[in-house]
Amino acid sequence: xxxxxxxxxxxxxxxxxxxxxxxxxxxxxxxxxxxxxxxxxxxxxxxxxxxxxxxxxxxxxxxxxxxxxxxxxxxxxxxxxxxxxxxxxxxxxxxxxxxxxxxxxxxxxxxxxxxxxxxxxxxxxxxxxxxxxxxxxxxxxxxxxxxxxxxxxxxxxxxxxxxxxxxxxxxxxxxxxxxxxxxxxxxxxxxxxxxxxxxxxxxxxxxxxxxxxxxxxxxxxxxxxxxxxxxxxxxxxxxxxxxxxxxxxxxxxxxxxxxxxxxxxxxxxxxxxxxxxxxxxxxxxxxxxxxxxxxxxxxxxxxxxxxxxxxxxxxxxxxxx
Numbered sequence: 001x002x003x004x005x006x007x008x009x010x011x012x013x014x015x016x017x018x019x020x021x022x023x024x025x026x027x028x029x030x031x032x033x034x035x036x037x038x039x040x041x042x043x044x045x046x047x048x049x050x051x052x053x054x055x056x057x058x059x060x061x062x063x064x065x066x067x068x069x070x071x072x073x074x075x076x077x078x079x080x081x082x083x084x085x086x087x088x089x090x091x092x093x094x095x096x097x098x099x100x101x102x103x104x105x106x107x108x109x110x111x112x113x114x115x116x117x118x119x120x121x122x123x124x125x126x127x128x129x130x131x132x133x134x135x136x137x138x139x140x141x142x143x144x145x146x147x148x149x150x151x152x153x154x155x156x157x158x159x160x161x162x163x164x165x166x167x168x169x170x171x172x173x174x175x176x177x178x179x180x181x182x183x184x185x186x187x188x189x190x191x192x193x194x195x196x197x198x199x200x201x202x203x204x205x206x207x208x209x210x211x212x213x214x215x216x217x218x219x220x221x222x223x224x225x226x227x228x229x230x231x232x233x234x235x236x237x238x239x240x241x242x243x244x245x246x247x248x249x250x251x252x253x254x255x256x257x258x259x260x261x262x263x264x265x266x267x268x269x270x271x272x273x274x275x276x277x278x279x280x281x282x283x284x285x286x287x288x289x290x291x292x293x294x295x296x297x298x299x300x301x302x303x304x305x306x307x308x309x310x311x312x313x314x315x316x317x318x319x320x321x
Contacts, residue, residue: 132156182214
């Protein structure tokens with residue numbers, strides 16, 4: 001399963017971003033080489049073995065990314081077995097030809113908090129840490145002209161290829177990479193998303209600066225991240241894990257997060273949502289059978305299992321001046 005990105009890269013080159021296009025091309029080659037040593041070959045074969053479906057239609061405006069078509073009961077059962085090979089499914093939900101993939105995260109809940117505050121019509125969109133591309137499909141339904149998602153994990157890229165297999169060419173792309181692959185002064189996007197990424201970065205300021213420079217003047221950043229409930233400018237730096245996650249570095253208060261954004265050059269900073277993540281939004285399912293949020297909290301669910309404040313997430317929208 002090769003990563004068919006040459007059409008996209010040609011577009012970027014024509015828009016004056018030849019250097020970044022070459023970086024993405026090289027990153028894809030490295031990914032193919034490295035991923036071949038893991039389960040990538042299994043996922044590649046599973047995608048090749050997906051049953052044919054006639055008269056495929058797609059609807060990305062629904063909570064579940066939905067594909068419909070003419071498929072026999074036998075092939076539907078075979079499809080279910082193939083999709084199980086891509087376990088765990090973390091972001092979604094999806095409905096693929098009558099098979100409901102109930103993912104760990106109800107990502108549609110997060111999308112419902114963001115979408116009313118954005119105008120994506122004809123927008124060029126970047127989604128860093130995009131996972132399997134669920135949000136990219138929803139962005140297209142909201143009118144985005146093109147979505148480029150970056151994620152370093154082979155499983156999520158493989159899951160995205162399953163949907164692409166049936167949809168064919170689309171304007172939503174998931175490529176191997178991170179914000180570290182964004183060049184300085186890229187200025188290629190109208191809207192950039194960073195959802196669930198900031199607290200995993202050893203330098204949140206560098207992450208925000210890279211997002212700023214990915215935007216055209218006047219472009220908007222959608223930032224969703226963990227915060228602590230504190231009225232002052234404070235930051236929680238866990239000594240060990242946070243909710244069993246090893247790679248959580250900085251969890252700022254909302255006041256500190258706004259200061260981060262302002263110091264990096266963002267303006268018109270707006271807080272559009274703050275909520276505590278519940279075990280209804282993130283949970284174990286048939287399609288994600290490993291530990292989930294309920295296992296990461298104290299028995300009475302008043303703190304994380306380590307005694308830290310409960311996971312609270314803020315969503316902010318800020319503009320590049």
